[in-house]
Ligand code: NAP
């Protein structure tokens with residue numbers, strides 16, 4: 001797939017989205033209540049209809065076929081995502097392995113669903129057991145920062161367990177989800193099993209999270225929206241999975257291997273231009289190496305090429321939108337006024353990039369944990385270096401946040417590493433690495449970062465419920 005044929009394909013999707021042909025699968029691009037309603041009706045009919053008779057083995061075969069189609073069409077998917085949300089092709093193409101692995105993980109889970117039997121203490125000839133059943137219609141609401149990968153946490157689990165789905169992708173980046181649904185149908189998924197309603201969160205997203213025909217919401221997005229979804233879900237006591245914002249601590253001790261820690265901690269934030277929920281934006285560096293570390297990181301940041309995301313030598317693309325650009329620049333320009341020292345970057349990029357939403361990878365030193373850049377989620381390539389002296393002190397600082405999504409430590413000392421692993425209050429902790437996710441193990445948040453896990457047995461269980469069965473054999 002060349003870039004130009006990718007563009008043609010994207011154009012075709014956009015035409016379909018805006019097409020007036022009401023017999024096409026997409027009748028309007030901005031979904032409203034009636035569209036959500038129609039999608040939920042279709043998802044319910046599929047859930048109770050033919051899809052409910054598919055065996056786990058059939059669903060496993062479907063997922064394997066989907067994996068192969070995704071692999072065969074991956075170049076196109078990567079281009080669509082790059083054009084839609086600005087992540088460089090070097091990143092979107094690189095997600096192939098992780099996405100194929102996720103699909104295979106969910107395919108393996110189809111055959112791994114089991115209930116329990118136990119010796120019972122009831123009188124008579126009673127056999128008792130618990131069996132697992134799919135919860136029903138899942139509302140999937142995802143953000144714009146990586147739909148190419150994040151959609152699979154919903155689709156994979158639903159297809160593995162026999163649920164059905166109504167997806168509401170972010171209005172800023174919906175196209176990779178629409179193309180994937182085409183591939184799902186091509187693989188043989190029955191009509192109605194996965195439905196997409198594009199449109200605004202406040203309209204389509206709200207309607208979905210309030211809809212009485214939806215049994216569970218799987219949401220990834222901001223903490224503010226997460227709270228609204230909790231409120232809307234009260235209509236019918238929906239079960240919820242909420243992956244929300246973060247302000248994750250990344251802790252570098254003086255004994256760390258700095259050749260690994262410098263690029264590791266830099267890319268823990270700069271990846272995807274900082275638009276990653278678990279970015280390690282509060283970088284705690286032991287005071288004795290603060291100066292050297294900051295300088296080396298600033299030098300590393302200068303080697304990163306920011307620019308046209310379709311250029312295969314570019315590592316960082318633009319931010320997603322004017323709104324996000326304004327927000328990030330506001331934090332960048334406000335930090336020195338609070339007393340932070342600019343150690344690298346700090347500005348919007350000019351020249352031939354002036355018309356895009358490009359910003360420099362940015363580092364602030366001498367930040368305190370109480371400054372705005374250290375407390376609020378920026379969702380841009382901005383690192384706050386906060387000095388510390390002792391392990392106890394840094395744990396107190398690391399946990400002084402309303403969020404609890406991720407955290408990391410860089411050290412050669414196993415006891416220091418373990419002290420941080422046990423002491424950081426977050427759903428995921430990395431040691432001498434950052435941002436790795438294995439679907440077998442998963443990740444999730446605590447505190448204001450939400451609840452429910454992505455990946456692992458817990459993820460599959462959340463798409464199932466337990467049914468207790470008592471059989472009187474007479
Ligand atoms: P957002 O505003 O919360 O949007 C996320 C999704 O929710 C979008 O599809 C959005 O629709 C929709 N939405 C907005 N208002 C809604 C409502 N009242 N009811 C139902 N749905 C609604 O977040 P964002 O600004 O797009 O994304 C950035 C945020 O996502 C950051 O805070 C980041 O930390 C978080 N995030 C978390 C994770 C994680 O796994 N923990 C991963 C990625 C991002 P529209 O945008 O189309 O209007």
Ligand code: MG
Pocket residue numbers: 170201
């Ligand atoms: Mg949004």
